Structures are given as structure tokens and as C-alpha cells.
Amino acid sequence: MTEWSQLSDAYGSAEGVPALLDRFEADPPGVWSELMDRLCPQLDTAFSASFAALPRLVEIAAGREPAERHWVLFAAGPIVASARRSVDGTTVREVYSSQLADLARLTDQCLRLPWDTEDYLSLLQTALAFEDVEVWDEHLDSLWQGEYEIECPHCAVSLFVVISEDECFSCSDDYALREVEKTRLRPADPVGLRGLAERLHGRALADGRPMVARRLLYLFGEAACTDCGTVLSVADRVVANAMPDR
Ligand SMILES: [Zn+2]
Structure with a gap:
């Protein structure tokens, strides 16, 4: 009891x-x-x-x-x-x-x-x-709004990563408020996915969710820092942002 x-x-x-x-x-x-x-x-x-x-x-x-x-x-x-x-x-x-x-x-x-x-x-x-x-x-549910805030591991600038049906990009200023410099995200190649990324992508496809599967490719793909040009893994930076002590 x-x-x-x-x-x-x-x-x-x-x-x-x-x-x-x-x-x-x-x-x-x-x-x-x-x-x-x-x-x-x-x-x-x-x-x-x-x-x-x-x-x-x-x-x-x-x-x-x-x-x-x-x-x-x-x-x-x-x-x-x-x-x-x-x-x-x-x-x-x-x-x-x-x-x-x-x-x-x-x-x-x-x-x-x-x-x-x-x-x-x-x-x-x-x-x-x-x-x-x-x-x-x-x-993971932030993928619905399609926005993650991450930090460049090289220059420490804050970056917005936007994953939407219209466009997928990163930028270092608030894109909602003004015109900003955007760099396009590079989606992961589905064939190269491993581990959690592979599992989630396969699951979304099996569940009949091609739009979710496509967004996952961008989440597990790469972005370039608009300030210093460093190419980074979006998903790794989301994890780093959520667990700054690791
Ligand atoms: Zn940077």
C-alpha cells in the first residue's frame, strides 16, 4: 500500500x-x-x-x-x-x-x-x-516548431537552427525580427545514419511520417556557424546545450 x-x-x-x-x-x-x-x-x-x-x-x-x-x-x-x-x-x-x-x-x-x-x-x-x-x-518535440538554439563550439556564438518545410538554415541573429545572414543546413545521408538517428528515421518512415523523417535528416545533419564558418553536428550541439557539464 x-x-x-x-x-x-x-x-x-x-x-x-x-x-x-x-x-x-x-x-x-x-x-x-x-x-x-x-x-x-x-x-x-x-x-x-x-x-x-x-x-x-x-x-x-x-x-x-x-x-x-x-x-x-x-x-x-x-x-x-x-x-x-x-x-x-x-x-x-x-x-x-x-x-x-x-x-x-x-x-x-x-x-x-x-x-x-x-x-x-x-x-x-x-x-x-x-x-x-x-x-x-x-x-525531440521541438522538431514540431522546428527551432533549436545551439552554441558554436569554436566561437561560442549562439545560433538558431531552423528546420521547416520552407527552409532549413542556421543564423546567429533573431531571424524573426530582422533580415539575417542564413547558412543552409546540410541534411544527413539516410544511408549513413547510425544509432538513435537511424532508429528514429526508420521508425518515422515505418509509421508513415515522411515529413518527420525528412526533418530528422536535418536534425542529425550539419550546420555551418554564420560567424566563424565552423561546420558542426546539429544534434551533437543540441545535446551539448542540454547537458553543458558533459
Ligand atoms: Zn562559430
Whole structure:
């Protein structure tokens, strides 16, 4: 039996969490924000009660058809991705290994459905959370807006990388505010993809997502710094930006 009063959430004592999970089960889209305010505020901070809620979230997700479980997965994903920043979260992968395997399977079943691109990318990102793929389990969905901010490893200038249907470029000034010098991105060759890039690209194609697959080629491709000309890997710089200590 979970002693919720001994656990904490963003508001303090987690006593109210079981009742909140009951309401979430009845209306996932309507209660999702309230649930995340308590269990994963800003979608980047989790608490002891957040992890204790995972078995219940698995039950709720498993009780719904794939087309209706995305809000439950969107609750569990950020909690799991945030675990590595939480003292209480360091043992989550061992303690909840079977639940994480269930969540991965439940997400996998969803990915083939005809979501809009934004939800599809969020689900793909959520799948990465359950697989423990750090950085991309919190930053892959930026591919929907198609903008990443990175730093040139040579001259340290901040660069915007824009990946859209119209154009794919990098620049060092705010392109939304003024005309700026842009350099075109160089997409990766699909044949040369390895590891995560190969897996995500193949998955997007298998799921019937050519637009996502194309954007992934730019994300895992190269950009040139507009200030010093250094050619850099966009994905490597996104990782470096997210984990400056590495
Ligand atoms: Zn540079």
C-alpha cells in the first residue's frame, strides 16, 4: 500500500494525489494540467509521489484504447524523463522496470495511429523517455516548431537552427525580427545514419511520417556557424546545450 501522506509532490504532502489520479482517469485531457502542476511542474521536475503514481498511470493507460491513451502517456513521460534530476528518482528505473516496459509497449502501440504531427512527435519523445534516451526524451518535440538554439563550439556564438518545410538554415541573429545572414543546413545521408538517428528515421518512415523523417535528416545533419564558418553536428550541439557539464 502506498503511504501517500509520507510522499511529497510540488505542493507538499501528496495526500491528495490518489483522488487527483481518480479524476485524471475519468478525464485525462481535462485534468492533465492540474496533475502535471502537482507531479511534474514545467514538465521538468518530479517528486517522490510522481514516481509512486507510475503504476496507476500504467493501469489507466492500459485501460484505454491506443487512440485515447496519449494524455496518460504524456503524463508518465515527463515524470520518467525528470527522474534523473531528482534524488528520489535515481532508483526509478530499477524499482519500476516492469511499469516502464509496459509504458514503452503501450506507447509503441500508439505510434502507428494517425495523430497530427505534433502529437506524433510528442509520442515519439515519450517513447524515448521510457527507453532512457536522455536529452531527446525532452527535446525531440521541438522538431514540431522546428527551432533549436545551439552554441558554436569554436566561437561560442549562439545560433538558431531552423528546420521547416520552407527552409532549413542556421543564423546567429533573431531571424524573426530582422533580415539575417542564413547558412543552409546540410541534411544527413539516410544511408549513413547510425544509432538513435537511424532508429528514429526508420521508425518515422515505418509509421508513415515522411515529413518527420525528412526533418530528422536535418536534425542529425550539419550546420555551418554564420560567424566563424565552423561546420558542426546539429544534434551533437543540441545535446551539448542540454547537458553543458558533459
Ligand atoms: Zn562559430
